[in-house]
Amino acid sequence: MNIREIMTKDLTAVEDDTPVKELIFIFESAETPDMPVINDDGRLIGFISEKDLIRAALPGYFEMLHSASFIPDMNQMSRKLVKIAEEPISKYMRKDVVFVTEDDDDLRAAELVIRKGVKILPVVDKERRLVGRVRRIDLLRKLL
Amino acid sequence: MIVTVTLNPAVDRIYWVDSLRMCEVVEEEYLTRATRSATCAGGKGVNMSILLAQLGVESVAMGFIGGFAGRTVVGDLRDKGVTTHFVWTRGETRTNVTVLEKGRAYVPIFIDEAGSPVEERDVERFMKRYQRMLERATWVVLAGSLPPNMDPGIYYDLARRAREAGARVVLSAGGEALERALEAGPAVVKPDTRADRRLLGGDLDSRDAVIAAGREMVSRGAGIVLISHDITGDIAVTRDGVWEIQTSVKVSDLRNLIGADDALLAGVLYQLDREATLEDALRFGLAAGIATAESDLKLCGDPQQIRAEMERITVKQIGGGVQ
Numbered sequence: 001m002n003i004r005e006i007m008t009k010d011l012t013a014v015e016d017d018t019p020v021k022e023l024i025f026i027f028e029s030a031e032t033p034d035m036p037v038i039n040d041d042g043r044l045i046g047f048i049s050e051k052d053l054i055r056a057a058l059p060g061y062f063e064m065l066h067s068a069s070f071i072p073d074m075n076q077m078s079r080k081l082v083k084i085a086e087e088p089i090s091k092y093m094r095k096d097v098v099f100v101t102e103d104d105d106d107l108r109a110a111e112l113v114i115r116k117g118v119k120i121l122p123v124v125d126k127e128r129r130l131v132g133r134v135r136r137i138d139l140l141r142k143l144l
Numbered sequence: 145m146i147v148t149v150t151l152n153p154a155v156d157r158i159y160w161v162d163s164l165r166m167c168e169v170v171e172e173e174y175l176t177r178a179t180r181s182a183t184c185a186g187g188k189g190v191n192m193s194i195l196l197a198q199l200g201v202e203s204v205a206m207g208f209i210g211g212f213a214g215r216t217v218v219g220d221l222r223d224k225g226v227t228t229h230f231v232w233t234r235g236e237t238r239t240n241v242t243v244l245e246k247g248r249a250y251v252p253i254f255i256d257e258a259g260s261p262v263e264e265r266d267v268e269r270f271m272k273r274y275q276r277m278l279e280r281a282t283w284v285v286l287a288g289s290l291p292p293n294m295d296p297g298i299y300y301d302l303a304r305r306a307r308e309a310g311a312r313v314v315l316s317a318g319g320e321a322l323e324r325a326l327e328a329g330p331a332v333v334k335p336d337t338r339a340d341r342r343l344l345g346g347d348l349d350s351r352d353a354v355i356a357a358g359r360e361m362v363s364r365g366a367g368i369v370l371i372s373h374d375i376t377g378d379i380a381v382t383r384d385g386v387w388e389i390q391t392s393v394k395v396s397d398l399r400n401l402i403g404a405d406d407a408l409l410a411g412v413l414y415q416l417d418r419e420a421t422l423e424d425a426l427r428f429g430l431a432a433g434i435a436t437a438e439s440d441l442k443l444c445g446d447p448q449q450i451r452a453e454m455e456r457i458t459v460k461q462i463g464g465g466v467q
Contacts (some may be wrong), residue, residue: 009227010218011204015272029232031215042276132227 003109004102006142007123007132013038016045016090020053020081023089036122036130037093043128046093049119056092057081099124102131106143109134146196146203146417147277147311148285149302150189151294152259153230154240155213156442158182158402164245164253179246184442185220186240188287188316188336191406191443192413195432197225198445199414204229204277208262208270208291211236229277231270235260235291242402250375250398254338261293274302278309283417286325287316287406289336296320303328314413315366316406323364331367332416334409343371354379355386355463362466368422370412372405376434380426386463389426391434392456398437407443408433411450423459430457 013036014023023035027050037046057080084091098112099122109121113136123132159178167174185194193205205221209230214237218228238257245253278284284306286299299321303313307328315325318336323344326333335357341348343357351373358369358381369381375398377390398404411432415425431453435444444450 008222009225010222011227011229012232025234026232029210029214030218040272040276 001106001143002102003100003104003106003123003134006106006109006138007102007134008138009132011130011132013044013122013130014048014089015040016093017088019086020056020089020092021085023048024053032120034118034120036097036133037089038130042130044097044099044122044124044130046090046095047097047122048089048093052092052094053081056084097122100134101125106139109139113139145277145280146193146201146283146285146413147274147281148189148193148196148203148205148287149274150187150205150207150288151262151298152238152289152291153185153187153190153207153209153214153217154238154257154259155216156182156184156186156240156242156402158184158242158244158400158442160244160246162246164243182442183216183220185217185224186403186442187217188406188409189285190217190221190226191403192285192287192410193221193226194224195403195407195410195436195443195445196414198443199410199447201414201417202227203285206230206270206274206277208233208266209237210234210260213237213239229273231266231273233260233262233266235262244400249400250395252401256289259289259291262291267294267298275305275309278306278311281306281309281311283314283413284311285314285316285409285413286330287314287409289317290321297324299325300328303330314409316409326361326364326366329365329367332370332409332412333361333366333368334370334405335361336405337372351379355381358386359466368412370409370426370429375401375437378408378426378430380422381463381466382422384465385461387423387426387459388462389430389457389459391430391453392458393434393438393453398434399440400442401437403443404433404437407436407445410445427454427457427459 034049039045057077098116121134160180165174193203196203204227206229210233238259241255243253303325306313313330314332315330316334354371361369373379380387408429412425412429415428431450435449435453
């Protein structure tokens with residue numbers, strides 16, 4: 001089955017100058033953990049997830065530690081989030097975005113979900129404009 | 145590509161009841177139990193997108209959406225194959241309630257919420273996305289009421305931008321928003337007179353008054369004006385003439401008027417998009433509206449049923465063009 005038949009036709013995306021605070025609101029409202037990032041022409045230029053923002057709110061040395069228990073609890077996450085709330089998401093988005101096209105097949109989407117660990121795959125047309133998204137549940141529901 | 149804009153969409157809650165009893169004495173308590181209920185995405189542009197999807201035509205639904213009801217609208221549209229491109233707002237999307245009483249479904253009870261205000265930054269965000277969509281749009285539908293704090297000039301602005309981008313505009317609105325948008329030259333206009341049977345300051349109390357209002361709207365910039373004359377018929381006015389479209393279906397056979405007007409307009413658009421003649425578009429449009437009104441579904445876009453309805457419809461020219 002090709003992606004055209006599987007995808008959810010949702011163009012919800014954010015521009016790269018969207019403030020972090022606004023993105024958190026959209027994540028919550030749209031009940032989605034990931035969001036494609038587009039430029040002024042509507043072309044896909046990146047991807048950002050709740051995980052990227054949580055990582056941004058942690059101290060820079062966090063990933064070198066074996067456990068969060070080594071970090072002194074001084075509301076560090078909260079203070080960092082407040083600090084970056086008005087910053088553009090372009091600072092935290094991933095530019096090596098994984099995507100599929102409408103003509104790709106279900107196996108290609110499944111491969112990317114498994115190998116890249118993504119929850120949502122943006123679907124783009126030939127000009128790299130966003131035309132939809134494939135969620136993991138879309139793959140399961142449509143293929144059953 | 146067809147783009148539909150519904151700035152104040154809704155969740156439609158429909159209840160079917162055997163009889164609607166009102167409590168007239170304080171001590172008495174009556175319970176009206178629904179025999180059936182349905183929840184679906186609503187709002188004029190949203191309804192048109194759904195009907196177009198049933199006819200196999202893709203469209204992108206845009207507007208403002210928020211909260212639990214907003215998620216219901218978006219989820220329903222996606223399930224029905226409509227592409228969604230809404231701006232998420234902090235206000236809750238409204239809920240509209242319709243009660244259909246057995247044997248009296250042709251006189252439904254409508255209770256519509258006003259909707260939530262929209263913040264200026266969300267309007268800016270919407271405009272940016274709308275402008276982007278216009279690059280690919282051939283038709284733009286601007287339909288329905290406006291959120292409470294919205295400038296009534298917004299439909300004029302959106303229609304003007306669409307025209308500048310080369311798209312044709314379908315407008316379904318009422319009041320000041322409608323009047324101001326006429327100047328932008330919409331190709332098709334269906335005035336919403338549900339809350340007030342008046343247009344451009346005049347009462348629509350006769351067929352002549354309907355025709356006069358239609359002519360005035362054409363002279364102010366509209367292409368085709370469609371005005372409901374009675375439940376089973378419409379009047380169409382263009383620069384070239386006046387037509388009456390009528391079905392032989394009895395009013396008492398109508399079971400559900402929710403969305404019937406939107407189905408009519410979507411049917412007309414469907415045909416105009418295929419370069420059909422005006423008469424064919426009008427016949428198909430009314431057939432889609434009547435098929436919906438005769439159905440238990442909120443919107444009936446079954447091509448076979450619409451074709452069958454077309455047999456019962458007459459389209460007759462009853463007047464000359466606008467001087």
